[in-house]
Amino acid sequence: MKILIVDDQELVLLSLEKYLSDLGYEVSCANNMSDAITLYDELQPSLVISDINMPVLPNSKDTFRSLDYIKEMSGLEIVKYIKVIKKHSVPVMLLSGNYDDSVILKGFALGADDYMKKPLSLDEIANRIAKLIGVHDKKEKGNDDSYRLIQKKCIGVVIPFYDLKQEFFKRDYAKIIHTNLGYHFCFINLGDSNNLEDLEELMVGNEERISLYNCGDSIQLSEAVRLGALHLAKNKQFDFIGFINPDLEVAFKDFDDMVKTISNSSLKFVSCARPTALAIKNGIDILITKGIDFLIRKTLKIELHDALCGAKIMSKEVIEKTFIEKFMTNETFDLEILMRMKKIYGVDKLGDIVYEQPLKRWMSCNNSKVSAVTAIRNFVQIGQIALHYK
Numbered sequence: 167m168k169i170l171i172v173d174d175q176e177l178v179l180l181s182l183e184k185y186l187s188d189l190g191y192e193v194s195c196a197n198n199m200s201d202a203i204t205l206y207d208e209l210q211p212s213l214v215i216s217d218i219n220m221p222v223l224p225n226s227k228d229t230f231r232s233l234d235y236i237k238e239m240s241g242l243e244i245v246k247y248i249k250v251i252k253k254h255s256v257p258v259m260l261l262s263g264n265y266d267d268s269v270i271l272k273g274f275a276l277g278a279d280d281y282m283k284k285p286l287s288l289d290e291i292a293n294r295i296a297k298l299i300g301v302h303d304k305k306e307k308g309n310d311d312s313y314r315l316i317q318k319k320c321i322g323v324v325i326p327f328y329d330l331k332q333e334f335f336k337r338d339y340a341k342i343i344h345t346n347l348g349y350h351f352c353f354i355n356l357g358d359s360n361n362l363e364d365l366e367e368l369m370v371g372n373e374e375r376i377s378l379y380n381c382g383d384s385i386q387l388s389e390a391v392r393l394g395a396l397h398l399a400k401n402k403q404f405d406f407i408g409f410i411n412p413d414l415e416v417a418f419k420d421f422d423d424m425v426k427t428i429s430n431s432s433l434k435f436v437s438c439a440r441p442t443a444l445a446i447k448n449g450i451d452i453l454i455t456k457g458i459d460f461l462i463r464k465t466l467k468i469e470l471h472d473a474l475c476g477a478k479i480m481s482k483e484v485i486e487k488t489f490i491e492k493f494m495t496n497e498t499f500d501l502e503i504l505m506r507m508k509k510i511y512g513v514d515k516l517g518d519i520v521y522e523q524p525l526k527r528w529m530s531c532n533n534s535k536v537s538a539v540t541a542i543r544n545f546v547q548i549g550q551i552a553l554h555y556k
Contacts, residue, residue, distance in 0.1 A: 167193045167299055168209055172202040172216035172244060173261070175320045175403045180374045182215070182316070182346040183223045185288050186295070198222060199240050202478035203247055209258065212299045215291075216244045218262035218269060249277030257298040261286070263429070267419050282424050284318040285348070291316075318350025319405035319429045321479070322398035323421075326354045326390045327412050334364055342418050343368070351376050352398055354390045356412065376473055387411070388499035392489050399485045405429070411476020420525045424479045427523055434519040435480045435507065437500070439472035458544050465552045466504055474500050474544070475525075494554060495547040497540065505555040 169191045173179050179195045186193045194209055196202035199222045201485045206214065218241035241260065248254050257279040262269070280294055327333040330353075339351065353365060355378070362378075368375050391409045398407050406428055408422060416438060462473045478500065490508035491546050493499040498518045508516045 167213070168194070169295070169299075170202065170205055170209060170211040170214045171195045172197075172199070172200065172214065172220060172275065174221055175319050175348075176220075177348055177350060177374060177403060178217070178316055181288075182291070185292075189292060191295075199243050202244050206244070206248065213257050213259065213295060214244060214248065215259045215261060215295075216241050217274065218260055219241060219408065230332050232507045242276060242278075244276045245273055245276040259294060259298065269424075288314045288316070288347075309493045310343065313345050313387055315346060315348070317425070317429075319425070320348050320350070321425055322350050322352060322395075322401065322404040322407045324352050324385055324391050324394035324398065324407070324409035325352060325412075326356050326394070326409070328356045328360060329342070330355075330365055333412060336415050337418050339376075340368055343372055346418075346422070347375070349375065349402070350401075352394050353378050354385075354394045355380055356390055358377075358388065386496045388493040388502075391499070392493060395485050395489050399482050399489075404482065406479050406481055408477070408479035412506065414476045416477050421477055421479070423526070424477065424523050427483075427521065428479050431521075432519070434484050435478065435504070436477050436521050436523055437470070437473065438477040438506040439522045439524045440468075442461050442492070458541065460547050461545065462501055465501070465548060466508060466516070467513050468520065469502075470520070470522050472522065473504065474498060476500065478503075494550060498544055498547040499549060501548065501551055502555075505551055509512045509555060 169186055171179060171182050171193060172195075174197045176197070179197065183193045183195055194205055194211070196205050199220055202214075202216065202220075205211075220241040220243075222240045222243070235488075241262070243262070245258050248256055248258055258277070259282065260270075260273045260278050261282050261284060263284040273281060274471060282294060284293065301395075325333065338382065343349070343351065353376070355362075365378060367374075369378070379394055379397055381390050385393075395407050397405055397410065402471040408421070408425070410416060420438065424438060427433065458474065459471050463470060464502045466473070474497070479505075484503070484507060487510055488503050493502045495502060504516070504520065507520070511519060
């Protein structure tokens with residue numbers, strides 16, 4: 167049985183193609199409507215699975231005439247082509263992160279047979295396919311397929327590391343990559359020339375979801391994050407890009423919650439905030455941290471309580487507008503990103519597009535203390551930023 171998958175996000179295409187091929191289906195893929203229609207005519211598939219929000223290439227706009235109400239949702243064009251123009255009975259399943267009921271109704275009005283909202287599990291997709299065209303007997307589904315998710319959006323994450331063994335100890339990347347199919351993790355080496363075997367082993371078969379980006383020798387954290395983010399921003403499939411500081415022992419589930427927050431809103435930037443009561447026990451550390459946060463709030467003029475907590479997720483627009491120039495500072499570059507956003511969007515809008523989300527699952531408190539030397543550097547760097555971006 168042949169299945170045609172249509173989606174403009176490579177991570178989705180590759181994940182579905184591999185999974186359904188392993189189940190025994192003959193799978194073909196297209197990342198735009200022009201190629202999708204060409205492949206449909208050539209292959210005559212048993213089922214078409216298409217995302218709603220799809221690009222139509224410039225040279226394909228005159229291939230067929232659009233209905234007025236689907237010009238902005240070209241994924242519905244494949245439904246129209248199969249059901250209205252060709253008058254075929256081939257089932258069409260639509261996928262989308264769009265929760266607008268009117269979009270769903272338009273798809274069904276054209277003749278779509280099924281609709282699934284992202285995020286969705288591979289297990290659920292297999293069950294829906296089985297109902298539409300039957301089960302292939304080549305291979306049974308895996309026991310963990312219900313936990314393997316295709317996210318609503320595709321996310322690129324920069325992971326700088328000093329010690330890869332420690333980074334892998336903090337987060338089980340093998341499990342994370344296996345179960346979260348909408349993520350690509352870009353690792354950047356900050357000085358660990360050894361112990362790369364685990365990463366290289368993990369990359370085998372996962373090249374579309376994990377990479378090692380070489381920024382050169384003796385690179386600082388801020389520059390590694392900047393170059394890594396710009397590198398990921400060149401890839402059109404990523405909706406959002408983030409980073410996790412190597413000193414921050416945050417659970418991946420917390421980061422995924424931040425992604426859900428920005429995906430379901432008009433926000434452009436989401437930062438995390440550490441649970442102070444759990445992370446900081448010493449009274450002096452509390453005073454230092456509160457002093458730093460007070461200065462940051464006065465500088466930004468918006469309410470943030472842990473702006474230097476190094477886990478962030480942002481739109482590609484923010485990357486493209488604020489990461490072009492090298493950051494002045496290393497330990498407080500998070501603040502520089504926000505100051506550049508303030509200059510671009512204005513302080514009033516900044517408060518509407520920036521959100522601070524408390525962490526729920528603090529893994530460890532060992533790296534949360536601020537030493538006196540680090541505190542002094544932070545105070546000095548905040549002052550430099552305030553003067554430079556005023």
